[in-house]
Amino acid sequence: MVEQILASHSILVKIFLGLLIAGLLIPMLTSKDPLSFKKFSFIYTMFFQAIITMIAFTGLIAMVMGEFGFTLSIIIMIVVWAVLMYIEIRKYRLIKMAKIQNEDTHKLLNGAFLKISAVQILLVAIMVLLMVLKVKGVISL
Ligand code: HEM
Numbered sequence: 797m798v799e800q801i802l803a804s805h806s807i808l809v810k811i812f813l814g815l816l817i818a819g820l821l822i823p824m825l826t827s828k829d830p831l832s833f834k835k836f837s838f839i840y841t842m843f844f845q846a847i848i849t850m851i852a853f854t855g856l857i858a859m860v861m862g863e864f865g866f867t868l869s870i871i872i873m874i875v876v877w878a879v880l881m882y883i884e885i886r887k888y889r890l891i892k893m894a895k896i897q898n899e900d901t902h903k904l905l906n907g908a909f910l911k912i913s914a915v916q917i918l919l920v921a922i923m924v925l926l927m928v929l930k931v932k933g934v935i936s937l
Pocket of ligand 1: 867
């Protein structure tokens, strides 16, 4: 049972990474259309928050059922999770509140979206790498 939940956790992390990478297309494809940028940012943040919530849910269930306790790797995952969620909420609030039809504002937020996504992708990739190294016994967390 714990194995199945962990497998779901792992698949969700990969789907999440796919979403982050696909999300890079939003600022790229809407660089000339501020209203579409705002609309797709909203749809994107909904999927982002839904998947990341499922990641936390499966992770917490696995933690409790597998009686892992708060190991260093789990503490790192929880911190990474909180940072990802915090950045995303701040980013979307900025886009939502902005006068997006102003060309400079749109340009600024377009660039910020790309940079923030790059940071989020890096964080998830590092986390996955750390867990792979842990499972292979290269590092002990
Ligand atoms: C509330 C947040 C989270 C909790 C409670 C949680 C919990 C767990 C637990 C209990 C395990 C198995 C224990 C272990 O191998 O040490 C695990 C594995 C893993 N977690 Fe998380 N996690 C959380 C968030 C995340 C996030 C945000 C990521 C990615 C950015 C992530 C990536 C992974 C990976 C790659 C594994 C290895 C899966 C495998 O062995 O196939 N977790 N997590």
